[in-house]
Amino acid sequence: MNNSTRPFADIYPEIGTGPVSTAPAVDPAFFEREREKIFRKMWVNMILREEDLPNPGDYFVRDIEVLDASVIVVRGDDGKLRALHNVCTHRGNRLVRDESGSCNGFQCDFHGWVFNNQGELAFVTDEQRFHHLDKPSLGLAKVHLDTWRGFIFVNFEETPSQSLEASMADFNQDLKPFPFENMVLAGRYRYETNANWKTTMNAFQESYHAAFVHKRSVRQCLEDDGDPYLASQRIKLQPNGNQSISVHLPPHDLTPTEMIAYGMGATFTQGGDGNVNSFPGTAQAQIENWAFDLNIMFPFSRINVGAGWYYVDAFWPVAHDRTVYELAFYFPMPTSAGAMISQEYSKIVLRDLSREDLFTNEVTHNALRSGAIKSIQLSDQEIAVRHQYEKVTEFCR
Amino acid sequence: MNNPLPEPFAHLTPYRSWALSTEDARMRRRISASMSEITDYYQTLLPEIDPIAKHLDKWPLAELPAEQKPLLYLAMMFMETAMCVEFFFDPDVPEALGAEHIELYAGRSEQLVNS
Numbered sequence A: 001m002n003n004s005t006r007p008f009a010d011i012y013p014e015i016g017t018g019p020v021s022t023a024p025a026v027d028p029a030f031f032e033r034e035r036e037k038i039f040r041k042m043w044v045n046m047i048l049r050e051e052d053l054p055n056p057g058d059y060f061v062r063d064i065e066v067l068d069a070s071v072i073v074v075r076g077d078d079g080k081l082r083a084l085h086n087v088c089t090h091r092g093n094r095l096v097r098d099e100s101g102s103c104n105g106f107q108c109d110f111h112g113w114v115f116n117n118q119g120e121l122a123f124v125t126d127e128q129r130f131h132h133l134d135k136p137s138l139g140l141a142k143v144h145l146d147t148w149r150g151f152i153f154v155n156f157e158e159t160p161s162q163s164l165e166a167s168m169a170d171f172n173q174d175l176k177p178f179p180f181e182n183m184v185l186a187g188r189y190r191y192e193t194n195a196n197w198k199t200t201m202n203a204f205q206e207s208y209h210a211a212f213v214h215k216r217s218v219r220q221c222l223e224d225d226g227d228p229y230l231a232s233q234r235i236k237l238q239p240n241g242n243q244s245i246s247v248h249l250p251p252h253d254l255t256p257t258e259m260i261a262y263g264m265g266a267t268f269t270q271g272g273d274g275n276v277n278s279f280p281g282t283a284q285a286q287i288e289n290w291a292f293d294l295n296i297m298f299p300f301s302r303i304n305v306g307a308g309w310y311y312v313d314a315f316w317p318v319a320h321d322r323t324v325y326e327l328a329f330y331f332p333m334p335t336s337a338g339a340m341i342s343q344e345y346s347k348i349v350l351r352d353l354s355r356e357d358l359f360t361n362e363v364t365h366n367a368l369r370s371g372a373i374k375s376i377q378l379s380d381q382e383i384a385v386r387h388q389y390e391k392v393t394e395f396c397r
Numbered sequence B: 001m002n003n004p005l006p007e008p009f010a011h012l013t014p015y016r017s018w019a020l021s022t023e024d025a026r027m028r029r030r031i032s033a034s035m036s037e038i039t040d041y042y043q044t045l046l047p048e049i050d051p052i053a054k055h056l057d058k059w060p061l062a063e064l065p066a067e068q069k070p071l072l073y074l075a076m077m078f079m080e081t082a083m084c085v086e087f088f089f090d091p092d093v094p095e096a097l098g099a100e101h102i103e104l105y106a107g108r109s110e111q112l113v114n115s
Ligand code: FES
Pocket: A088, A089, A090, A091, A092, A093, A108, A109, A110, A111, A112, A113
């Protein structure tokens, strides 16, 4: 029987409708299992695009704390992108300390060994005093790297158990056509929170919270006499844990500032004008008052697409009770000051909204740790949260 | 230094200290300002944003002359204050993760204009 107020449980009956255990969010031992069974096997979304490293020698360093790893992504003189462990093969010093830059090679600051931008060991200081150095085998240890629509992903498995393309599953049809190449980085943010990565992420996986958490910042969108809870019309859950959630916003009055911003470009709550064919790779055509799609790549990164912009974010697990939320917002490169001023408005809206989203996580996490409740209750609108716990538990078995 | 801003916006020169070149600096300035300062700034700048944008659009963004850049920064600072006046009634975001837990990084256009 199809229930129009609770449509999703019928579409995904295997996920169930009962209470969900809090253990995966609060048990440090569960986090250890996630590390081995999920994080070590996943394709890691580096929140970095190929065009961010356009020239030979361009590099970017990212620490992935949950795997005790630091990775250099670098474009070699041969034009190829590589991911390399940031560990000198002499005695294991951290090779690169800068976050990004451009260079012909990397020199270790401990004893001066030099690696070229293809990761090969190029020069050993005072080499004559070593006994049997097999220099060709002493290049930087490699990490698998692949790209999907220009996004750079890495994988730490010896042999990845699944290709990046296979792990993108339905996004190869649903999301792939989005015009990512027309946009560039407009702003990047990093937030630290003392909560489990799922507790943090769950605040971003439903629209139900908007009426409370965003009661100020999107007030104009909640005053509609229709549904103040902005119930999602489309939630698509995939067997590998990927999810897509469409968010709509009812027609609303624009504030004086949004009016100015919208006059000069697409905005976060209004989007760009343009017909349903303007943004392929979105659910625009299926959703009334469509605003944007949240596309979750299991386990914790997203590529969220709107009418004239997109943002990529990740809920980086650091420890069982620590998460870094990182967000990169993309817009067409402004060619005029007006476009840049307009984009600044949307950047600030999203930045401030994200801070609202991150308000409850830490206290929720602490409250759950008290053990006062052993399970959480989830509505049909929160089915993506339910699905996440189900998948994480399944993969950690 | 209080060099006058370029015409026809010289009358905004008293607000020159708000012309900060990075999003990070603008956000920090906003949250350390008082609501009355912010409201004054917002009300003064509101009718100026469209004229500033039209004026600056005489140059491609990549070729914006140095003496014009403070006008761009003032307009972007206005966007910070807009959230305070139109939504929050407070310089900072109420009921939110504290700003001390956030780091901001420049996007491409900020790098272009400030290079
Ligand atoms: S550890 Fe790098 S040169 Fe010695």
